[in-house]
Amino acid sequence: MAGWFAKQHVDAVTTHLTEPYVNDYLRANIWHVVGRDADLLVDTGMGIRPLSPEIATTTGKPLIVVATHIHLDHVGSMHEFPVRYGPVESAAEFERMGDAATYADFFRDMEDPVSQLPEPGWSAATYAIKPAPLTRALSEGDVVDLGDRRFTVLHLPGHSPDSIALFDQTDGTLFSGDAIYDDTLIDDLPDSDRTAYCQTMERLLHLPIRIGHGGHGPSFSRERMREIAANYLKVTADL
Ligand SMILES: [Zn+2]
Numbered sequence: 001m002a003g004w005f006a007k008q009h010v011d012a013v014t015t016h017l018t019e020p021y022v023n024d025y026l027r028a029n030i031w032h033v034v035g036r037d038a039d040l041l042v043d044t045g046m047g048i049r050p051l052s053p054e055i056a057t058t059t060g061k062p063l064i065v066v067a068t069h070i071h072l073d074h075v076g077s078m079h080e081f082p083v084r085y086g087p088v089e090s091a092a093e094f095e096r097m098g099d100a101a102t103y104a105d106f107f108r109d110m111e112d113p114v115s116q117l118p119e120p121g122w123s124a125a126t127y128a129i130k131p132a133p134l135t136r137a138l139s140e141g142d143v144v145d146l147g148d149r150r151f152t153v154l155h156l157p158g159h160s161p162d163s164i165a166l167f168d169q170t171d172g173t174l175f176s177g178d179a180i181y182d183d184t185l186i187d188d189l190p191d192s193d194r195t196a197y198c199q200t201m202e203r204l205l206h207l208p209i210r211i212g213h214g215g216h217g218p219s220f221s222r223e224r225m226r227e228i229a230a231n232y233l234k235v236t237a238d239l
Helices: 088-095 104-108 194-205 222-237
Strands: 006-009 014-018 030-033 039-042 063-066 084-087 136-138 143-145 150-155 164-168 173-177 211-214
Touching: 084 088, 088 136, 194 222, 211 222
Parallel strands: 039 063, 063 084, 084 136, 173 211
Antiparallel strands: 006 014, 014 030, 030 039, 143 150, 150 164, 164 173
């Protein structure tokens, strides 16, 4: 079908994409940032329809694709792109994209995986994520450099052990993946860790962001991020 992705300009250099017909539990955000010397794509959706035709590129200018973690709704189209960065913690898994790492089986088994078929006869039962070996493994403190902007890698485990975020300390933009976002946070997956997630939230309470673009839900201010983090800490302490 035409128009599998919804696309919206966020600011002069940032575009938000998502997949409106994917079950909302797995409908993730994709962020495209135009830089001076390189462009950046944060996460790649489910991989149900090709993503690369949706992303404008400039000849001779690299498009750096960063996966915030290896869950299915963030790495589905990673294989379509040649420059692939992702967390060092799950780097080896990107060569296989097995269900144990991506939870792709969760989508195959869903009763209502999509609200509209991507093409006639499509079935979630055949859903698979293609391997996408990383060309660079990212660790805490690494820098993803677009020439005019530098994003520092933050390792923020909890939702998953490999969750990373990208933080532009100069202008305060945070691409946070599933470490934090303005919607129901998921901390009960087999590879989730509530203790680690609490440490991540403590860290986020003090992170001086201007705006956060998460893996799900709407973008958020620093104040809203502090609310989400404080609420998570309170609810988790009460468990
Ligand atoms: Zn996730």
